[in-house]
Amino acid sequence: MSRYYQQEIETASREKILEIQNEKIVRQVRHVWDNVPYYRHLMEEKGLTPADIRGVEDIHKLPFLSKADLRDAYPYGLLGTDLKNCVRIQSTSGTTGKRVVAFYTQHDVDLWEECTARAIVAAGGTEEDVLQVAYGYGLFTGGAGLHGGSHRVGCLTLPMSSGNTERQIQFMMDLGTTILCCTPSYAAYLGESLAERGYSPEDNRLRAGIFGAEPWTEEMRRDIEAKLGIKAYDIYGLTEISGPGVAFECEEQHGMHINEDHFYVEIINPETGEVLPEGEKGELVFTCLDKEAFPLLRYRTRDICVLSRKKCSCGRTHVRMTKPMGRSDDMLIIRGVNVFPSQIETVLLNEGYTPNYQIVLDRERNTDTFDVYVEVSANQFSDLMSQIQKMEKNLEGALRTMLGISPKVHLVAPKSITRSEGKAVRVIDKRKLHD
Ligand code: DLL
Numbered sequence: 001m002s003r004y005y006q007q008e009i010e011t012a013s014r015e016k017i018l019e020i021q022n023e024k025i026v027r028q029v030r031h032v033w034d035n036v037p038y039y040r041h042l043m044e045e046k047g048l049t050p051a052d053i054r055g056v057e058d059i060h061k062l063p064f065l066s067k068a069d070l071r072d073a074y075p076y077g078l079l080g081t082d083l084k085n086c087v088r089i090q091s092t093s094g095t096t097g098k099r100v101v102a103f104y105t106q107h108d109v110d111l112w113e114e115c116t117a118r119a120i121v122a123a124g125g126t127e128e129d130v131l132q133v134a135y136g137y138g139l140f141t142g143g144a145g146l147h148g149g150s151h152r153v154g155c156l157t158l159p160m161s162s163g164n165t166e167r168q169i170q171f172m173m174d175l176g177t178t179i180l181c182c183t184p185s186y187a188a189y190l191g192e193s194l195a196e197r198g199y200s201p202e203d204n205r206l207r208a209g210i211f212g213a214e215p216w217t218e219e220m221r222r223d224i225e226a227k228l229g230i231k232a233y234d235i236y237g238l239t240e241i242s243g244p245g246v247a248f249e250c251e252e253q254h255g256m257h258i259n260e261d262h263f264y265v266e267i268i269n270p271e272t273g274e275v276l277p278e279g280e281k282g283e284l285v286f287t288c289l290d291k292e293a294f295p296l297l298r299y300r301t302r303d304i305c306v307l308s309r310k311k312c313s314c315g316r317t318h319v320r321m322t323k324p325m326g327r328s329d330d331m332l333i334i335r336g337v338n339v340f341p342s343q344i345e346t347v348l349l350n351e352g353y354t355p356n357y358q359i360v361l362d363r364e365r366n367t368d369t370f371d372v373y374v375e376v377s378a379n380q381f382s383d384l385m386s387q388i389q390k391m392e393k394n395l396e397g398a399l400r401t402m403l404g405i406s407p408k409v410h411l412v413a414p415k416s417i418t419r420s421e422g423k424a425v426r427v428i429d430k431r432k433l434h435d
Contacts, residue, residue, distance in 0.1 A: 004316070185367055241301075361431055369408075
């Protein structure tokens with residue numbers, strides 16, 4: 001039998017959801033117009049005033065926001081309230097070293113935690129559960145988001161953060177974790193690590209996992225489910241819109257329900273910006289209906305997927321999105337961290353290297369491998385092994401500072417990276433992340 005965190009809204013009729021959305025969008029556009037001069041200016045350029053938006057059917061008139069706007073407006077330009085009303089920031093890495101910084105009032109944190117609580121209950125969570133949060137804590141939204149939701153549901157929360165596998169396993173076994181929350185690749189790695197230590201799936205008390213923040217396939221789901229002896233649920237979100245819990249899977253495990261009372265969703269053609277009908281593949285665009293501090297309207301996520309309003313057997317009525325099937329920009333997600341090739345290029349140039357490089361991604365034992373091949377110039381070229389190794393270490397350090405994760409750097413001889421006739425092939429991704 002399905003359980004819900006907020007049954008009334010999660011199973012509301014389409015008419016009711018629309019009524020809520022219509023009411024909220026009118027208020028939200030007025031809020032943004034009054035408080036975010038950056039967006040007001042974009043509306044004025046299109047000849048719009050709040051009076052033009054009478055309901056969600058008018059949303060398509062509004063201008064889009066993208067990561068470029070976030071960069072232009074960094075750090076306070078999209079803030080929708082006085083800083084003194086904000087209680088938190090969360091952040092993600094950005095394209096040029098500038099990060100995306102999202103602000104939250106207490107109301108926004110409450111709303112976000114409500115969303116993750118819905119996801120936990122949809123995965124069967126109750127106050128009887130021991131929930132291990134192995135997403136990173138800190139600026140990343142994974143740890144804070146699931147942590148807050150877990151408290152709301154009343155689970156015993158283990159705020160482990162990511163890494164330290166030995167300790168994760170010790171707490172999991174000693175305290176009888178029943179729900180695990182982390183990236184799918186870390187879940188698979190934990191599964192392997194448990195097996196290596198001689199544990200079989202029956203030895204743990206786990207029964208569910210809530211995994212997201214990076215692409216994963218159905219094969220990977222089956223693999224994790226078998227290794228850990230659990231049911232694995234997908235969860236989606238992005239820092240700009242709040243964090244994990246924008247959408248989440250129910251027991252059906254067939255698409256993620258978008259929390260439509262808080263986020264209005266559209267699918268657009270990424271080339272033309274045209275809104276596409278249900279069932280067509282395109283870029284996800286979100287409008288925050290009731291956030292105060294970071295009230296983004298028509299934010300282009302760059303995630304490509306399909307929406308479905310088909311009835312779901314769980315009883316939830318909110319629209320479902322497929323797993324993201326790719327991106328309409330060149331962002332890579334490596335070990336759960338967002339990486340743009342341009343960030344790597346910036347570091348190389350700052351450190352005095354050529355911009356001739358190649359990123360090679362693969363999976364070994366369910367963990368991403370991340371190699372960067374960089375050509376040295378003729379005058380940097382050294383026969384001395386120790387010299388090359390030192391340069392590689394230094395460059396790894398500079399890249400780690402920029403990206404938050406460590407690649408393996410390989411310095412290679414001048415002109416040894418194959419030149420392409422057209423666009424340079426910067427990324428070779430062998431991970432097969434999409435079905
Ligand atoms: O990854 C928020 C999150 C934390 C989601 C924990 C789920 C669990 P960002 O770091 O801002 O936020 O990265 C957002 O990650 O635009 C997608 O491209 C990708 N992404 C997030 N969830 C999924 C998922 C968090 N379930 C970007 N499947 C998004 C595939 C995902 N990709």
